[in-house]
Amino acid sequence: KQEVTQIPAALSVPEGENLVLNCSFTDSAIYNLQWFRQDPGKGLTSLLLIQSSQREQTSGRLNASLDKSSGRSTLYIAASQPGDSATYLCAGGYSTLTFGKGTMLLVSP
Amino acid sequence: NAGVMQNPRHLVRRRGQEARLRCSPMKGHSHVYWYRQLPEEGLKFMVYLQKENIIDESGMPKERFSAEFPKEGPSILRIQQVVRGDSAAYFCASSPLGDRGRNEQFFGPGTRLTVL
Numbered sequence: 001k002q003e004v005t006q007i008p009a010a011l012s013v014p015e016g017e018n019l020v021l022n023c024s025f026t027d028s029a030i031y032n033l034q035w036f037r038q039d040p041g042k043g044l045t046s047l048l049l050i051q052s053s054q055r056e057q058t059s060g061r062l063n064a065s066l067d068k069s070s071g072r073s074t075l076y077i078a079a080s081q082p083g084d085s086a087t088y089l090c091a092g093g094y095s096t097l098t099f100g101k102g103t104m105l106l107v108s109p
Numbered sequence: 110n111a112g113v114m115q116n117p118r119h120l121v122r123r124r125g126q127e128a129r130l131r132c133s134p135m136k137g138h139s140h141v142y143w144y145r146q147l148p149e150e151g152l153k154f155m156v157y158l159q160k161e162n163i164i165d166e167s168g169m170p171k172e173r174f175s176a177e178f179p180k181e182g183p184s185i186l187r188i189q190q191v192v193r194g195d196s197a198a199y200f201c202a203s204s205p206l207g208d209r210g211r212n213e214q215f216f217g218p219g220t221r222l223t224v225l
Binding site: 046100 | 152200213
């Protein structure tokens with residue numbers, strides 16, 4: 001059974017800092033690893049998808065990496081902004097997704 | 110291209126009533142997934158459907174819950190005889206592919222169910 005863990009559970013940083021969010025999973029046979037953003041009371045916004053044959057994906061200030069051998073993925077956010085404040089979720093699986101509990105990020109001006 | 114649509118956005122039911130949650134996938138997507146987010150918990154998979162077929166319902170409670178994705182119309186998640194513990198946010202996602210390949214899932218805004 002796939003289990004996904006995210007560390008830290010919460011993170012507070014000043015604007016402009018670069019930061020890394022961590023995600024670990026127990027089943028290395030994971031096929032897709034997807035990072036989402038969730039704002040309070042809202043749905044999920046897909047940020048990046050990494051397929052098992054890939055090692056990283058980039059979109060703007062975001063970079064996600066996947067290391068299947070160690071069962072880890074990281075989301076790197078460059079030059080953080082207050083608008084980045086949200087909960088970040090990682091999820092993995094074949095067709096259905098198993099989610100971590102998220103990292104709640106607060107970027108202060 | 111409209112995103113995944115869910116309605117209603119908020120639903121209030123009294124214990125024992127039925128709740129019907131609707132989900133229209135993105136255009137061109139034939140795979141639908143339902144997830145539940147309980148207060149203070151992460152999202153949990155419930156059921157995965159294709160048109161007229163349930164592919165995986167391993168996360169669905171055995172009683173009172175059912176789901177369908179008819180040939181025409183939205184996917185429906187139905188909860189009979191709701192109890193307070195059913196209060197949660199229910200999210201629907203859709204994808205163009207079911208497994209393997211670039212199976213990126215796109216989520217709707219959710220339906221927040223409150224059981225009084």
